[in-house]
Amino acid sequence: MTEPASAASRQKTGRTKSDATSEGLQHEVFESELEGLPAELRWREWMMRVEAVIFASAEPVGREVLARVVGKDCSLDLLIDDLREELRSRPYELVSVAGGWQHRTRSRYGAAIRASKAPTRGAAALLSEFEAMVLMSVAYSQPVTRGELSKIFGREVSRDTIASLRGAGFIASGPRSPTPGAPYTYVTTKHFLSAFGLETLRDLPDIEALEDAGLLSRQAVQEEPL
Template sequence: MSDRPIQFNRSDPDDGKPVVSASNALMPQQIKQVIETALLAAQEPLSTAMLRKLFDSQVESKQISSYLEEIRKDWTDKGIELVRVASGWRFQVKAEMQPFLNRLNPPKTPRYSRAVMETLAIIAYYQPVTRGDIEEIRGISVSSSILKTLTARGWVDQVGHRNVPGKPALLATTQQFLNDLGIRALEELPPLEELGTLIDTEVNGIEESEVESSTNE
């Protein structure tokens, strides 16, 4: 997709043909087209509030939601689908299409260490937790490199401090974690034993160089 920002001009500077104008009242089909174009061009999920910024005040959030549902239905029979994740809406390749795309660009096999997966699972299912909580549940110490890896990946963040002596940091998963798994809320997490499979399916995996430091944990 192009990284150029979406602009709405009265005419194309190259051929002079009229295009959608942001300053004029738009027809429903034009509004829908603008939303669809923004979603296709976006690098990250777009929320309803973000999509509203594309228009003047005449387009309400309820209308945006209605157009999103129409667009979702329009793409039902295609290899790409419009889905809602934690931070908004995005287009993504359907799971059944991925094996064919992998032939063009074979994915690297994710190398998740057992320590990384155990730590991520504990944070996901018991959050918010402290490093001490994780160590108590695992029964062994937690390497700083593991927490740095999960933080660098954007899956874990500090959300506060526990009100006990020493005030240890509280850790929790992020919206990025939910986005990467293709879910909207923690309630949609699969059973604990299926988390590793879901991560392998939905994301490309932590870079090997990040994980190698904790492989022997």
């Protein structure tokens, strides 16, 4: 009967069973082309892989990421179309946001989810009315400095407000402003696009249309007590 290797002998060889397993996983070859499968089964497997990656990701998944798990000749657009068709009868769907794809619950089930009080994934942070207005101003005016935001509202936009929006992941530092003192500017993030269901900033609603619809009143924000 062979005795297990001692700690001293393992130190001499410099290898353990866990080391060998780790190396094996690192050298595992992922087969993306699936050339050994019939075309129909290959397409089905690519669909399942793409859906699994999107489902597992906390953020929208871009084309370059999905391309790693399918064949080089696979049309991701056609594959996504097939996935969307397959999910047509489900309470969730694949949507195009922030330059990628993400699973989203269909809006008509929002009331049921809110009534359940179940914790949800990726819920947007709750913002005060003023924070929401500042965020919207950053989105429309970026890159914009804190001083420029204060001029827009006719009152100081505090560092605490900026910190709150940064902490929620909605804004980040942009390039330095060419104005005296070279203050930091602020820009929105991909998380902002994802949280508000936008694919790009071009999907932002027209600001004049918001004012005409009564959904935006800069005067009301200026008169809001500090």
